[in-house]
Amino acid sequence: MALETLRxxxxxxxxxxLVAGQVVYTDTADARGYRGHARTNVNVNxNxNxNVNxNVNxNVNxNVNxNVNVNxNVxxxxxxxxxxxxxxxxxxxxxxTAAVTAAVIGSxxxxxxxxxxxxxxxxxxxxxxxxxxxxxxxxxxNVTYVVVNPPR
Amino acid sequence: MxxxxxxxxxVVAALLAALSASAAVAAESGAGxxxxxxxxxxxxxLMAMSAYLRTLDSFSIKAEASxxxxxxxxxxxxxxxxxxVDYAKGKGLKVDRVSPFRHLTYFYDYKHLTLFSPxxxxxxxxxxxxxxxxxxxxxxxxxxxxxxxxxxxxxxxxRLPTDAIKSAMTIGPGRVHGDACRHYAYxxxxxxxxxxxxxxxxxxxxxxxxxTTDQPEQxxxxxxxxxxxxxxxxxxxxxxxxxxxxxxxxxxxxxxxAAGKP
Numbered sequence: 001m002a003l004e005t006l007r008x009x010x011x012x013x014x015x016x017x018l019v020a021g022q023v024v025y026t027d028t029a030d031a032r033g034y035r036g037h038a039r040t041n042v043n044v045n046x047n048x049n050x051n052v053n054x055n056v057n058x059n060v061n062x063n064v065n066x067n068v069n070v071n072x073n074v075x076x077x078x079x080x081x082x083x084x085x086x087x088x089x090x091x092x093x094x095x096x097t098a099a100v101t102a103a104v105i106g107s108x109x110x111x112x113x114x115x116x117x118x119x120x121x122x123x124x125x126x127x128x129x130x131x132x133x134x135x136x137x138x139x140x141x142n143v144t145y146v147v148v149n150p151p152r
Numbered sequence: 153m154x155x156x157x158x159x160x161x162x163v164v165a166a167l168l169a170a171l172s173a174s175a176a177v178a179a180e181s182g183a184g185x186x187x188x189x190x191x192x193x194x195x196x197x198l199m200a201m202s203a204y205l206r207t208l209d210s211f212s213i214k215a216e217a218s219x220x221x222x223x224x225x226x227x228x229x230x231x232x233x234x235x236x237v238d239y240a241k242g243k244g245l246k247v248d249r250v251s252p253f254r255h256l257t258y259f260y261d262y263k264h265l266t267l268f269s270p271x272x273x274x275x276x277x278x279x280x281x282x283x284x285x286x287x288x289x290x291x292x293x294x295x296x297x298x299x300x301x302x303x304x305x306x307x308x309x310x311r312l313p314t315d316a317i318k319s320a321m322t323i324g325p326g327r328v329h330g331d332a333c334r335h336y337a338y339x340x341x342x343x344x345x346x347x348x349x350x351x352x353x354x355x356x357x358x359x360x361x362x363x364t365t366d367q368p369e370q371x372x373x374x375x376x377x378x379x380x381x382x383x384x385x386x387x388x389x390x391x392x393x394x395x396x397x398x399x400x401x402x403x404x405x406x407x408x409x410a411a412g413k414p
Contacts, residue, residue, distance in 0.1 A: 034221050035222050035223070036222040036371060037220065037221040037371055038219045038372050038373040039343060040219060040362065041301075042362055043312060044302050124402065125274065125401050135401075136274050136401045137401055138295070138402070138403045139404040140298065141249075141296075141298060141299075143401075
């Protein structure tokens with residue numbers, strides 16, 4: 001699992017494995033090669049957010065820093081989440097996601113591989129991409145995809 | 153506007169006080185090093201703006217927002233969005249956040265808060281609290297959702313202790329989109345912010361700058377706003393009606409919630 005995560009990270013893709021059922025919150029910014037961003041509100045209840053972000057930064061940076069020389073795309077993938085986009089890197093990132101993280105249940109990715117089909121099961125949307133199923137979720141104000149077992 | 157009776161005199165008072173106070177600040181800054189105090193005129197301006205916001209029955213805002221992201225090596229890059237806010241007291245709130253690659257809409261109708269991305273077609277809904285401020289607090293803690301310009305719905309509510317402001321000062325005259333405003337700067341424990349508040353009887357924030365001071369790079373967020381106090385708002389605008397091809401999804405819980413912590 002660690003190797004898998006490292007490989008994905010080196011390719012500039014965040015594949016955050018779930019540890020013992022605990023949700024690891026990969027704020028998109030932090031997980032993908034940027035270590036922070038400006039707050040967009042002065043007054044929003046931020047005790048929880050602040051603590052979370054700090055933890056995430058610390059945990060993730062170690063992995064992410066390794067990326068910097070390997071593949072500058074990481075910075076870009078992040079931006080897909082409301083902080084912008086970098087169109088050039090898209091193809092590379094998407095291909096790598098599919099190749100590396102497809103089978104890791106619980107992985108969280110920010111982009112789907114190509115050729116997925118939307119399927120609604122019990123009122124919830126899944127994306128079937130070949131044999132891998134993803135559940136799209138709003139993580140904060142962004143969309144991420146969790147690799148799940150086939151829902152049916 | 154007749155909604156906020158004290159606003160005109162409050163602003164005038166703030167301006168008068170600001171003139172002398174800003175001179176004092178300028179003199180003090182020459183001495184260097186000392187943290188500026190809470191200047192009453194700057195606090196008064198913030199309070200007048202906050203109170204005025206709460207008197208508005210409806211408004212529409214078009215705004216341009218820019219925010220810094222900090223890359224691994226410390227380099228800062230800035231991203232831009234267009235924002236659109238429609239609000240009608242008692243009916244609801246709708247906020248559009250549009251970047252070149254992602255459009256996200258927040259719907260609040262006092263019963264549900266829904267996020268919908270018109271380009272991804274995903275939507276997620278949660279039951280809402282009876283006030284915007286409570287709803288935003290809840291979804292921030294629970295799901296990490298931060299709605300653009302949420303501050304406009306916190307200022308002037310009981311939820312905001314004024315003693316959060318550690319420093320307040322008047323900077324001087326400002327100008328946003330050709331409109332005159334008064335520039336103020338404030339500090340809280342982990343964030344600095346600046347406002348340019350319209351002069352005259354409508355003390356509206358025309359510009360907001362937020363500096364994140366608990367990160368070494370101090371990334372900034374900036375919004376310039378154009379206000380319409382007589383907007384044309386459709387009565388059903390605030391209730392999300394999923395388009396035929398919309399896709400229902402969930403919100404991902406924040407870890408503190410997932411772990412059962414308060």
